[in-house]
Amino acid sequence: MIGAVIRRRAGRWALNGAATIGLLYILTPLIFVTWLAFFRQEIPSFPPEGYSLRWFAAILEQPKFVNGFSLSFRVGALATVIGLALGIPAALCISRFQFKLHAPLSSLLLMPLLVPGVVLGTAMYVFHVTLENGLDVDVLGTFYALVAGHVVIVIPWIVRLVTASLAGVDRATEEAAQNLGANAWVTFRRITLPAIRPGIVAGALFGFVTSFGNLEMSLFLVGPGRTTLPIVILQYLEWKIDPTIAAVSVVQILLIAIVMLITDRYVKLARVV
């Protein structure tokens, strides 16, 4: 009797312990980076000699960080918008129709998640060079070529999450709308779209974050004077290690956290992810 109670309690402690370890494992790097960003000394070493905000000020003094941030943001936003325009119809097609190439197509749309970024980048580089030679226009290293590349890594997230939320839509509600006089488009706009909105928002969010943080593929696609934030960070680290990078990371973490919090107000993320 008492043995059973102890065993049950021990089980709960073990479970909570494991969860705590897992959480710490994820949070520790974030905590350390954040801590580091406020160190006063130039060489990141422990213990800190004091605290300051100078490294945050240092970011603003270096245009490459500001520009990199701006570029990453614009690329991510535009890639997400294009990704939505392509991904939502693709998700609808995959979840609503049965056709010959159904399985290969749905795998293909998720593929960019599995292919290493370097491979993706190389392939796109070669493609851009070919396109440039063939069409005799500037492709390689342009803003739009970079966006086009990022669209590829944004689409899988949107397709996946929208497909998942479409699976939860009662098809009968769409039929009911049509029965009440709504044509196919009105049915989509008034019934289907509100039902899959959480999936769309979550897909866009994950797509944007993936694009924003992408390094490997972007390395192949950026042009002179056009560098995304992760590449700026990499280049900076090649020459110097000081808490500026930590400060940049903190800004990045904050941005993503804010995006997530805003999203969560409209769509409960815990329900879709």
Add this chain to the structure above:
Amino acid sequence: MAQLDIHRLTKRYGEFHAVREVSLSVADGEFLVLLGPSGCGKTTTLRMVAGFIEPTSGHVKLGGGDVTLLPPWKRNAGMVFQSYALFPHLTVAQNVAFGLEMRKLPRSDIDKRVDEALALVRLGGLGARLPRQLSGGQQQRVALARALAIRPDVLLLDEPLSNLDAKLRQEVRVEIRELQRQLGLTTVMVTHDQEEALTMADRLVVMNEGSVHQVGTQRDLYERPADRFVAGFVGRTTFLAGTVEAPGRFRTDGGLGLAIVGDTTGKAALSLRPERLEIASGPLPGLDNDLSGTVEFVSYLGAQIDIHVRLSPADRLVVQTANRAGGFAPEVGQTVHVGWQASAGQVFAD
């Protein structure tokens, strides 16, 4: 409300006939029930009327006009779905208003008709709720109000009661039926529940494997089933396999000789309704058939008792007796007599 005509409607999926040459006519204000086991084609038929499935051939006429090729949104048919299919992100009032908005009615008319429809199903005052805040029975009534608000030419009910618990189902049956009568709604309902079908319908259509087996009133189907399938599906019956040896003479495979009404000789099945049989401890003089047998199983069902009697190694019958005070209540193993008039049985040639 209007008349609905279905003419030789067929739906084929490859070689499979989901619906085969179904022709039906539903009069203005009539309540027609399509009854049959799952996969019999009743739902496919209903969905072809609603426009969700395109027929392979045949026609659907609603209120005189041919709607066979019209998309669902151009037919004025109100449907209540099995899952109710309420729009989860819209309030009850918005759900009911949806069809009226699609018809581009002025806002004031919409509000008025929403109120009317909700009052009709006794949900006035719940317009601001979301569907998930309602009970199953209330959701069902919202679905009904939503379908009625558009003043449809025909009301289509697809197993509308199957998600309700047994007690509520009985109430809602009566409620829907009264509403249908009061408004004079031309209605087609699909169900596999024969009790539901029998209580609600003006006329019933028994379907199996895509075809209509019989169309008729409750009494027609029960007393004069067109074939063996209908006899077995509507009400309960026991079939004895055997042969019609001569006009009026039936011999079961177990060797029993029975008096019947029927002239066509050959292999056949004799259908006997459990409640049309007499049972007693001794002989039953005055009946055309009187056989002795052994009680093998007794189910006590409260108002009635089912007694399974073995008449021969190959023949067993179910007899239903009313559970009256002092009535005959045999026990398993007891020898009893079972008897019936020749006219109580019905013979179906194989």
